[in-house]
Amino acid sequence: MAQKNDVLFLKPVFKEKIWGGQKLAQFGYQLPADDIGECWAISGHPHGTNVIKNGTHAGETLAQIWQTDRSLFGNYPGERFPLLTKILDAEASLSVQVHPDDAYAKVNAHDLGKTECWYIIDADPGAYLIFGHHAQTKAEFEAMVKAGQWDQLLRKQPVKTGDFVYVPSGTVHALNKGIMALETQQSSDTTYRLYDYDRVDAKTGQKRALHLNDAFNVTQIPFAPVAANTTETTRGASKLITLVSAPVSxxxxxxHWQIKDTVNFEKHYPFTLVSVLHGTGTLTVGGQTYQLKTGQHFLLTAEASSWQLSGNLDCIASVPGKLN
Structure with a gap:
């Protein structure tokens, strides 16, 4: 029987970070170091692209087949696979940072912009994000940054397990200590740091670079949070939650798919990214059934006209935006 490419299972890429730890091991991963902060779960970015584990493209990378077999993605346009799914373990707080939009990133970083969002997988009691700021003008914002008035400037937002936060480009933000999140974002690795707690990287003996001028240029001032307008439907005992969609994003x-029995899906986008956060079950697509478990990541290609999920599964899925 010929191998099919209606579903591609992907090998994660792990990133050491000054703020990382070992919690990602709970997904069944063999972590390559003690300070793993990021699992790049579904990525075609040149800084970390996943290897395909099955089908005719086994052993190739997602970035490679984006260039060589675009029909698998419904001929979706773009030089790069458009989305990036990560799981992040904030053993310590991430830097306070901001990302550019597409126009600024293209000129200044030769990258895509970075709008992102977080599903909070786990949060310690009392955990909070840095999300936005209190400055009303650019002059006030710059003055407070240069004076180190972080307590007065930065907006803190408490979070708990199961929360969802939409983070458009231009938003000052940081995941803080004690939070694990699944991040869905544009396929970009451009970050402008405003503040890094004056900490020193033990591996280099140096403080990490800040990018104040770029951050000043791209930060939204004044801050205006964007509501995700989350909606929910039920299919028997299962819940299908739309965390964010157009026109917001x-x-x-x-x-967020909370599968408790069996749910049938019909394709309505060129391709779908899926991460299994918890549980076990099966995926049936193209006449084949695959066993699923915690920590797996896969991509349903344009060849998958429909599929079925069964079992007890907690999944985050995403699709690229519809183009005008």
Missing amino acids: KYFNVY
Whole structure:
């Protein structure tokens, strides 16, 4: 029987970070170091692209087949696979940072912009994000940054397990200590740091670079949070939650699938990214059935006209935005 490419299972890429730890091991991963902060779960970015584990493209990378077999993605346009799914373990707080939009990133970083969002997988009691700021003008913002008035400037937002936060480009933000999140984002690795707690990287003996001028140029002032407008439907005992979609986000739709029995899906986008956060079950697509478990990541290609999920599964899924 010929191998099919209706579903591609992907090998994660792990990133050491000054703020990382070992919690990602709970997904069944063999972590390559003690300070793993990021699992790049579904990525075609040149800084970390996944190897395909099955089908005719086994052993190739997602970035490679984006260039050589675009029909698998419904001929979706773009030089790069458009989305990036990560799982992040904030053993310590991430730097306070901001990301550019597409126009600024293209000129200044030769990258895509970075709008992102977080599904909070786990949060310690009392955990909070840095999300936005209190400055009303650019002059006030710059003055407070240069004076180190972080307590007065930065907006803190408490979070708990199961929360969802939409983070458009231009938003000052940081995941803080004690949070694990699944991040869905544009396929970009451009970050402008405002503040890094004056900490020293033990591996280099140096403080990490800040990018104040770029951050000043791209930060939204004054801050105006964007509501995700989450909606929920039920299929028997299962819940299908739309966390964010158009018109709020033009780059991606993100879903939380809480599968408790069997749910049938029909394709309505060129391709779908899926991460299994918890549980076990099966995926049936193209006449084949695959066993699923915690920590797996896969991509349903344009060849998958429909599929079925069964079992007890907690998944985050995403699709690229519809183009005008």
